[in-house]
Amino acid sequence: MKRILLFAILSMSLLGFTQTSLTYEKPPVFSECESEAIDQVKSCFNYTLQSHIYKNFKVPNIISEESYNGNIQILFEVNNEGDFKVIYADATYDELKEESRRVFDLLPKVEPATYNGKPTYVQYSILIAIPLTEPVREIEKTKEVKLSKKDSLNSILSNEFDAIADQLKPYEKLEYTSQLNIPFSHSYYARFDDEMNAIGTNSHTAAKPFVYSDVNKYYDIKAEKESLAKDTDSWVGRKLFNEHLVEIQSKDYWFTVDPILDLQVGRDGAADFSSTWNNTRGIFVQGGLGKKFNFSASVYESQGRFADYFNQYAESIRASGPDPALIPGRGIAKRFKDDAYDYPVAEAYLSYTPSKFFNIQFGHGKNFIGDGYRSLLQSDVASPYPFLKTNIKFWKIKYTSTWMSLRDVRDEVIEDKTFRTKYMANHYLSWNVSKRLNIGLFESVMWQNSNDRGFDVNYLNPIIFFRAIEFQTGQGNGNAILGLSSKYKLNNKFNLYGQFLVDEFSLSDITGGEKSWKNKLGFQLGTKYFNAFDVDNLLLQAEYNQVRPYTYAHNTVVLNYAHNNQPMAHLWGANFRELVLIGRYNYKRWFADAKFIIGQRGFDFNTDEDSFNYGGDIYGDEDFRVGNTNIKIGQGNKTNSFMTEIQAGYLLNPTTNLKVFTNIIFRDFNPEAITASTMDSNTLWFSIGVRTDLFNWYNDF
Known part of the structure; x- marks a missing residue:
């Protein structure tokens, strides 16, 4: 059962830092990001969350941050009321899992994501790398830039993954009108x-x-x-x-x-x-x-x-x-x-x-x-x-x-x-x-x-x-x-x-x-x-x-x-x-x-x-x-x-x-x-x- 659950978690994490089972018009918004342009909200959300983790995460005493190198896999949800909730945490040490949950519990309530103009829940996965590194805000540039052929190809490749995730939509239970067999019982x-x-x-x-x-x-x-x-x-x-x-x-x-x-x-x-x-x-x-x-x-x-x-x-x-x-x-x-x-x-x-x-x-x-x-x-x-x-x-x-x-x-x-x-x-x-x-x-x-x-x-x-x-x-x-x-x-x-x-x-x-x-x-x-x-x-x-x-x-x-x-x-x-x-x-x-x-x-x-x-x-x-x-x-x-x-x-x-x-x-x-x-x-x-x-x-x- 544990292997099946891990398979499901990894399947969802392949979508990257995006929602796994429901798409949205606008991601959740921290108060720090309310003045941001709509095309900058996503990067602001990422940066604010990562900054919160960097400032509040305390590596447990039994783990030496200088000698330990590893990742913490976190699957979390922002519900339709804007509250954060850790669904699953995976790490080598249980102390790292507990610290991750503590840090997420400190997060403030945010403006929830919306779908069709209504608040909705979203699910994300994120990796916390140990040793911790201070995050850098990446501003999404919208002005036209002349790219070389090589740069143009790199741009297409870097955006393709996000484009696939952005195409996701709420599951409409299509199996019930499909040509699949109803399991015979x-x-x-x-x-x-x-x-x-x-x-x-x-x-x-x-x-x-x-x-x-x-x-x-x-x-x-x-x-x-x-x-x-x-x-x-x-x-x-x-x-x-x-x-x-x-x-x-x-x-x-x-x-x-x-x-x-x-x-x-x-x-x-x-x-x-x-x-x-x-x-x-x-x-x-x-x-x-x-x-x-x-x-x-x-x-x-x-x-x-x-x-x-x-x-x-x-x-x-x-x-x-x-x-x-x-x-x-x-x-x-x-x-x-x-x-x-x-x-x-x-x-x-x-x-x-x-x-x-x-x-x-x-x-x-x-x-x-x-x-x-x-x-x-x-x-x-x-x-x-x-x-x-x-x-x-x-x-x-x-x-x-x-x-x-x-x-x-x-x-x-x-x-x-x-x-x-x-x-x-x-x-x-x-x-x-x-x-x-x-x-x-x-x-x-x-x-x-x-x-x-x-x-x-x-x-x-x-x-x-x-x-x-x-x-x-x-x-x-x-x-x-x-x-x-x-x-x-x-x-x-x-x-x-x-x-x-x-x-x-x-x-x-x-x-x-x-x-x-x-x-x-x-x-x-x-x-x-x-x-x-x-x-x-x-x-x-x-x-x-x-x-x-x-x-x-x-x-x-x-x-x-x-x-x-x-x-x-x-x-x-x-x-x-x-x-x-x-x-x-x-x-x-x-x-x-x-x-x-x-x-x-x-x-x-x-x-x-x-x-x-x-x-x-x-x-x-x-x-x-x-x-x-x-x-x-x-x-x-x-x-x-x-x-x-x-x-x-x-x-x-x-x-x-x-x-x-x-x-x-x-x-x-x-x-x-x-x-x-x-x-x-x-x-x-x-x-x-x-x-x-x-x-x-x-x-x-």
Whole structure:
């Protein structure tokens, strides 16, 4: 955290002796400078302040001014009443920091800076050099002087820095109308779900994350954030409760910088270790260059130890090599101390919008397709991956194409000690058929780098049928999946939604009634109830998901529908049925979520006596399937599970989504047979913490 704060301070100090987050018409004015011409006020302010420091600063006795050479970095503010306040002081000795604060406390009240004719606050940074030197007043000359070519160049260079600073203007919260993604969190997206789904809107809500400009048509995020702002004038209060840590805006660009935190501590009642914890620190940067180009980056440094069932799962999907675990949804983890994990993560993307119809994004992150809590088509449960995505919107259509580079990290597919690369491309066509009905068509194909094939340009065309291309390149070289989604708005309070997935389909086997293994199908049915029982901001949701055995798998094992040992669709893979019940409520800055999941799954036994593939593991080899017919959901090591997760908390900063929370998970997991990979467990996991909510944590595997 200290390094992040120093980064922010240094970022601001790069602006020199000028205001860091707000521009002004006239700087603050000491009484000594009231008679100065307007073009001399700035130099008079500098000289008067430096003279005050020189006359009043007393080098502490423990420091020899003759032998010590160094600088004191001061960040200070002159508020809208003309009072000086030191925000941050950095020096080698604490005594120098204390003396700096004392000297600034002696400064008299001044006439405050003005903006649009009104008093405003300004922030400055200054270096105090030790040994002290008496300042010299530099008068800004305005008369015309004939300069040599060399002098002219020096003049331009010396004024350029100030010119850049002078172009700064108050931050206008441009992110809320930009082409940046709204960080995808189910909890936060619930705040504007009802407005996006009102009857008659031409919104498209399945392809996520949303961009701010799309949501801004239906829900004023900027107004929501401002309505939640706390009444505070102090710099610390504004940054903690209302604003980005750093906000910079000029005529042609803007950017913000924020720290990322996910600090948790808790207890798993069934675990042998004393506590669970997570320690994430990071930085989040977003901005825009002109009106068409935006960028975002988030970097996380994390260590953690989780509930016992979570740790076991993380280690069960570990990558090939010495590292002990793969943290679900995050990435490969190194060992930290004896029983914890170290897992760095980085996500970033560029967003370019050449016209109102077209947006293209290139980056490293996740995507999601669906209106539910789960997705059977493409979900965000796996680790981040490189992607290229285009969105085309016109009439009642939104067409999303995504190309991804994925990895298979298992021991059995490693080549030359490197992870196996595979690629995936998908298309999603969303069509608002009427004011109430939306239909979406989905297709996806997975292929590997066989025969030095690399990224197959056959799949680069965004308007094409993947199934036909798969036949042209050889069925063993690709795994195509088709899907259908739909949403119907009963009224402004009730929505129905669903998905239907086809991985492989045999009409003759279906009509034969023998439940063939070839019928790799799945479906989802769900409903949302907005402002339930006339309670504002109360969302109730019910969802049923079902996927048959062997779905998402493939006879070429590396072509399974997965990345980094995690599914690219539903968290449970295949061979399951599940009921999800969710309630979400928010009131001003307070929020509460409750989730109940009841499920039945079929696992492999993985014993010497029974090594059949029962269809739940999407990495499983289909050649070892348990049979060709009479394939049922839950076959194999049938496991019933129940999970409850309840979370409540307070939104500390609506602008950065920083929240304090408490979370309780109860999980009951009951397989018919106890095996090395399927253990009976009963977990009560309690946590409290503070978190910047930028992505979904899924604990319900």
